[in-house]
Amino acid sequence: MGNDRTPLPDWNTLATLDDDALPLLPAALLIARDEYPDLDPRPYDAVVQAHADHLRGQVAAIEPAPLKMAVINHHLFEEVGYSGNHDEYYDPRNSYLNQVLDRRLGNPISLAMVQMEVARRLGIALDGVSFPGHFLVRLPVDGGLLVMDPFNGGRPLAVEELRERARPHLGEPPDDTVLLQILSPAPNRAILVRILRNLHGVYAEQGQWDRAARSVDRILRLIPDQPEAIRDRGLAYLQLDYLPGARQDLSRYLGLAPEAPDAEQIRERLVEAAGTRAVVH
Numbered sequence: 001m002g003n004d005r006t007p008l009p010d011w012n013t014l015a016t017l018d019d020d021a022l023p024l025l026p027a028a029l030l031i032a033r034d035e036y037p038d039l040d041p042r043p044y045d046a047v048v049q050a051h052a053d054h055l056r057g058q059v060a061a062i063e064p065a066p067l068k069m070a071v072i073n074h075h076l077f078e079e080v081g082y083s084g085n086h087d088e089y090y091d092p093r094n095s096y097l098n099q100v101l102d103r104r105l106g107n108p109i110s111l112a113m114v115q116m117e118v119a120r121r122l123g124i125a126l127d128g129v130s131f132p133g134h135f136l137v138r139l140p141v142d143g144g145l146l147v148m149d150p151f152n153g154g155r156p157l158a159v160e161e162l163r164e165r166a167r168p169h170l171g172e173p174p175d176d177t178v179l180l181q182i183l184s185p186a187p188n189r190a191i192l193v194r195i196l197r198n199l200h201g202v203y204a205e206q207g208q209w210d211r212a213a214r215s216v217d218r219i220l221r222l223i224p225d226q227p228e229a230i231r232d233r234g235l236a237y238l239q240l241d242y243l244p245g246a247r248q249d250l251s252r253y254l255g256l257a258p259e260a261p262d263a264e265q266i267r268e269r270l271v272e273a274a275g276t277r278a279v280v281h
Contacts (some may be wrong), residue, residue, distance in 0.1 A: 008033065008041055011221045019187035025097070025117050027192050028110075031199075032096040034214060039098055047101050048114065051076065052121035059122050065141050066156075069126070072119055073154030080104065082111055084151035092202050092211075095195050109135040109194055111150035127185035130194060131162075132169035138183055145183060193219050193226075200232060209239040227256045231266060238273050246273040 008030045009023060025048065029041045055075055059068045076082050085094050085105040093099035097113060100106035106114070112128050112135050119126035119139075129136040129147065136157070139146045147157045157165075163173035166182060174182060186194075200215035213236035219229040234249025250270040254263060 011218070014222050015224050019189045022188040022192070024113065024188045024191065027188070028097040028113060028195065031192070031195060031218065032098045034218070035092070035096055035211075036098060044098055044101050048117045049121065051080065051114075051118045055118070055122060059124075065124065065139055066146050068122070068124055069119065069139060069146065069148070069154070072115070072122070072124075073148070076115060076118065077153040082106070082114060083153070084108065084111060090202050090205070092199060095199050095202070106151075107135075107198065108149070108151040109191065109198065112137050113191070115148075115150045115154060128191050129183050130186040130190055131182060132166050134165070135186075135194065136183075138185065147183060189222055193222055196222075204232075204236070207239075209236045212236045213240065225256065227253055227260070230256065231262075234273075235269065238269060243273050246270075 008026050009017075011030070014022065014027065025045065026041060029039065029044060033039045055072055058071055062068050062071060081104045082100075083105060085091060085107065088094070089107065093103065094105065094107040095110055097110060100110045100114065109128070115137055116126045116128060124139065126137055126139050129138050134149065134151055137148050137150055137154075139148075147162060148154045149157055159179070162179060162183075166179070167173045170178070196215045196219045200212050200219075203209070203212035203215060213233055216229040216233040216236065219226055220233065223229070230249050231253040234246045234253060237243075237246035237249060247270065250266055250273060253260075254266060254270070257263065260266070
């Protein structure tokens, strides 16, 4: 890494950091640097800071937190023009924060990160929510929660809409206790893992197995023994004909999750990895 760059975290140390110590914006830009090796993080940090500086006086003059958020959302989504990429939802650029800040287009989690970073720099404790389906944000207000949808202009969501959004994923609308559990704040590590999972899904669907393997390898830098990431890296290695890596990862997955629903299928893939696809020199 050149001396002219703002230091980003080191992949090899991320697993040792507590969630609170994981720097969200720099780590997201570190993910982006995998795809954009010449990425300089300084201009992107400056963009976020400029948004916060523009809003600082106006937000400070307002007392109720929901009205502060309304001002922030109006600036980000109406004046600056950040928006959800509804037309190309699975474009991988929606997950790379440099591209989101350049193009003003993103997916729910990347737009949430912009919204959260700006709000936090203004002293507002905005958190992400790993809600089923689309990522959301939440702000404690007067003993309750203000829940917003960054993919749709930061629109506030009523309780009944939240129940309906959760229904397809849970089989029934959640009661108050379950809904509050679903709306718990997402730790920084979970946010970064979700970004990488999205990238893995996109690249696997496109058959870009080198990038798919890279995405789950990065998850394992954050959570070294995550079984699903180990499995997915092994399956990507199998597609790439990297059979030693495939055998190691798939065997490790079965050792960690021997009763997994897909264990038998993975055993079959492990036999395939041990087969005759390797070229003998």
